[in-house]
Amino acid sequence: MASPHDLQARRETADLNGWRQAIDQRLAHHLKPQELGKTLPCNQSLSRLWQAMAHGVLGGGKRARGLLVMASAQAVGYEPLSESCLDMACALECIHAFSLVHDDMPCMDDDELRRGKPTVHVAYDEATALLVGDALQTLAFELIAQAKDIGDSTKIEILRSLSRATGARGMAGGQAIDIHRVAQMLHQPELEEMHSLKTGALILASAEVGALLGLGPSALRSSVYSSIQSFARDLGLGFQVLDDLLDVSASTQALGKTAGKDAQAEKPTFVKLLGLEETKNFADRLHQSAFSRIDGLDDRANALRDLAHALTHRQH
Amino acid sequence: MASPHDLQARRETADLNGWRQAIDQRLAHHLKPQELGKTLPCNQSLSRLWQAMAHGVLGGGKRARGLLVMASAQAVGYEPLSESCLDMACALECIHAFSLVHDDMPCMDDDELRRGKPTVHVAYDEATALLVGDALQTLAFELIAQAKDIGDSTKIEILRSLSRATGARGMAGGQAIDIHRVAQMLHQPELEEMHSLKTGALILASAEVGALLGLGPSALRSSVYSSIQSFARDLGLGFQVLDDLLDVSASTQALGKTAGKDAQAEKPTFVKLLGLEETKNFADRLHQSAFSRIDGLDDRANALRDLAHALTHRQH
Numbered sequence: 265m266a267s268p269h270d271l272q273a274r275r276e277t278a279d280l281n282g283w284r285q286a287i288d289q290r291l292a293h294h295l296k297p298q299e300l301g302k303t304l305p306c307n308q309s310l311s312r313l314w315q316a317m318a319h320g321v322l323g324g325g326k327r328a329r330g331l332l333v334m335a336s337a338q339a340v341g342y343e344p345l346s347e348s349c350l351d352m353a354c355a356l357e358c359i360h361a362f363s364l365v366h367d368d369m370p371c372m373d374d375d376e377l378r379r380g381k382p383t384v385h386v387a388y389d390e391a392t393a394l395l396v397g398d399a400l401q402t403l404a405f406e407l408i409a410q411a412k413d414i415g416d417s418t419k420i421e422i423l424r425s426l427s428r429a430t431g432a433r434g435m436a437g438g439q440a441i442d443i444h445r446v447a448q449m450l451h452q453p454e455l456e457e458m459h460s461l462k463t464g465a466l467i468l469a470s471a472e473v474g475a476l477l478g479l480g481p482s483a484l485r486s487s488v489y490s491s492i493q494s495f496a497r498d499l500g501l502g503f504q505v506l507d508d509l510l511d512v513s514a515s516t517q518a519l520g521k522t523a524g525k526d527a528q529a530e531k532p533t534f535v536k537l538l539g540l541e542e543t544k545n546f547a548d549r550l551h552q553s554a555f556s557r558i559d560g561l562d563d564r565a566n567a568l569r570d571l572a573h574a575l576t577h578r579q580h
Numbered sequence: 581m582a583s584p585h586d587l588q589a590r591r592e593t594a595d596l597n598g599w600r601q602a603i604d605q606r607l608a609h610h611l612k613p614q615e616l617g618k619t620l621p622c623n624q625s626l627s628r629l630w631q632a633m634a635h636g637v638l639g640g641g642k643r644a645r646g647l648l649v650m651a652s653a654q655a656v657g658y659e660p661l662s663e664s665c666l667d668m669a670c671a672l673e674c675i676h677a678f679s680l681v682h683d684d685m686p687c688m689d690d691d692e693l694r695r696g697k698p699t700v701h702v703a704y705d706e707a708t709a710l711l712v713g714d715a716l717q718t719l720a721f722e723l724i725a726q727a728k729d730i731g732d733s734t735k736i737e738i739l740r741s742l743s744r745a746t747g748a749r750g751m752a753g754g755q756a757i758d759i760h761r762v763a764q765m766l767h768q769p770e771l772e773e774m775h776s777l778k779t780g781a782l783i784l785a786s787a788e789v790g791a792l793l794g795l796g797p798s799a800l801r802s803s804v805y806s807s808i809q810s811f812a813r814d815l816g817l818g819f820q821v822l823d824d825l826l827d828v829s830a831s832t833q834a835l836g837k838t839a840g841k842d843a844q845a846e847k848p849t850f851v852k853l854l855g856l857e858e859t860k861n862f863a864d865r866l867h868q869s870a871f872s873r874i875d876g877l878d879d880r881a882n883a884l885r886d887l888a889h890a891l892t893h894r895q896h
Contacts, residue, residue, distance in 0.1 A: 306757045306760075306761075306766060306770045306773060306774060309756045309757040309759075309760045310748070310753050310756060310757065312756065313748055313752065313753060313756035314748060317748065362714075363714075366710055366714060369710065371705075371706035371707045371710060372707050372710065389687075390687035391687045391688050391759045392756070392759070394682055394685065394687060394688065394710070395752050395755055395756055395759075397714070398678075398679075398682060398713070398714075398717065398747075398752050399747045399748040399752040399753075401714065401717055401718065402717065402743050402746045402747030402748070402752065403743075403747055403748070405721045405739060405743045406740070406743035406744060406747055408739065409736055409739040409740040409743050409744075410740065416732040416733045416735070416736050417732045419732070419736055419739075420725055420732045420735055420736070423721060423724065423725040423735075423739065424722070424725040424726065427718050427719075427721045427722035427725055428722060428725075430718045431714075431715045431718030431719055431722055432626070432629055432630060432633065432715040432718070432719070436629065436711050436714050436715035436718065437626050437629060437715075439711055440625045440626060440628065440629035440708070440711055441622045441625040441626065443625075443707045443708070443711075444622075444625045445622075450622060454622045457622060458622060
């Protein structure tokens with residue numbers, strides 16, 4: 265197992281910045297308003313919807329989920345920069361962006377700042393933000409249907425993984441717990457359960473989707489696939505624990521969203537439950553555990569290791 | 581072509597009520613809260629989410645889209661009461677219900693009554709209504725992934741049809757036009773374009789999904805498939821024209837939603853554009869045209885004819 269020192273000293277071998285740019289370019293491609301053949305004035309409303317969708321997705325974001333699709337794909341020998349892999353990375357980012365746009369709305373977290381920009385309902389209006397989230401969710405599934413060079417049976421497994429992670433058994437369920445968490449002192453198992461649904465499920469799906477690209481439907485019987493799944497579960501929880509730490513230590517400018525919000529909102533967090541030091545230790549343990557899960561994988565998994573390292577040491 | 585008299589005199593041969601009950605039963609099956617293995621208190625939030633989803637979907641509704649899936653399937657020789665066909669009917673109804681739940685929210689139409697019951701954000705709260713809509717959309721796509729006895733390539737075509745109809749190129753796009761239509765006097769081509777996206781796209785997809793079940797991916801080269809598509813386009817627009825007529829003539833009790841709302845909201849409607857008489861004629865022409873599109877289909881298409889008849893003569 266890699267020691268914390270190894271993790272600190274690790275030099276990145278994968279070009280994560282290049283990958284991130286490739287995701288952003290591909291997202292911009294998919295979010296170009298369709299060519300509107302007719303010149304009806306109502307088409308302005310359609311263009312405005314596409315602009316608002318682009319506002320919600322483009323211009324910032326760590327692209328952790330998209331990068332995880334790519335790194336997972338590479339770990340099983342699938343070309344991460346292929347069009348099909350980038351499209352699946354875009355699908356994951358669309359689901360994530362949809363959840364942020366809806367999460368930021370007044371009836372949920374009521375946030376005005378996201379990725380350093382006004383949130384969609386502030387830049388546009390609430391009705392548009394609602395439709396933007398709805399349409400971004402759909403776009404993710406449309407990308408699966410339209411993707412080239414992926415076999416139909418693999419697409420169905422990808423659809424299964426992503427839909428399960430997104431719906432009431434995944435992200436939406438986690439959010440349902442979250443809206444009742446304010447001023448409720450959840451205990452650690454419940455906080456972990458909430459995060460495993462709210463954030464963890466989609467991070468797990470990202471890793472699954474990438475691995476499915478390379479392994480196909482037989483992935484479900486592969487030990488490499490289960491290693492990558494276990495890695496993603498640890499990574500997902502660690503990601504959220506670090507989020508709680510950053511919420512108390514980082515500035516609003518660094519985060520690109522309102523800092524200290526969870527603490528102020530009297531939401532239970534790991535920091536409140538465990539204290540600052542113990543939370544840091546918990547994050548370290550999770551990240552080390554994540555690394556150990558893919559110990560048996562060859563050098564093609566280095567991008568997964570680099571990504572875990574980058575997410576562990578992020579400042580926002 | 582059938583004359584209006586024939587349409588009036590038509591006796592139903594398909595058991596649409598029985599079909600509707602079968603859809604409702606299958607929806608209830610899919611909306612049972614998952615068996616929650618763990619006994620964490622936060623599971624109450626999950627149960628509440630599933631209850632709210634059931635509230636948004638069950639207990640009322642014409643099930644026009646689900647019935648159209650079944651009638652279309654039967655027209656091409658696929659068993660409408662098979663589990664797979666019912667699951668696809670449920671998928672269409674989940675998309676429709678999600679759009680109603682979000683449409684009723686305060687930032688959109690701000691409606692308090694739907695299918696004779698309080699809307700989801702009234703019975704629960706706005707944040708829950710937002711999540712219910714999100715999770716119902718996902719459930720539709722999950723049902724495609726999980727359905728048994730449908731080939732993977734057929735599933736991908738179904739996914740393509742449904743995702744295109746639901747997103748910014750379909751329903752969400754139509755709604756984006758709709759939110760700017762208040763106090764704008766759209767002309768008839770624009771009103772038709774809006775409805776073809778907002779309502780028509782999903783009605784078209786319902787017919788496509790049913791036909792795809794029987795024809796498989798080769799449907800796209802079949803003349804029967806294009807006949808059914810043309811039928812559904814006429815039916816969809818006729819459905820909306822009749823909606824405008826009912827909005828001025830039916831009572832709130834009969835509609836199960838607030839009557840006269842579109843007229844009062846100064847939204848452009850066909851009745852305002854064309855007048856009452858000409859709108860009735862337009863609706864009749866569309867329904868006759870719909871019938872003529874499937875003239876060449878054999879008796880297995882009688883359920884499609886019955887459904888068109890029932891929707892043409894509906895009182896709500």
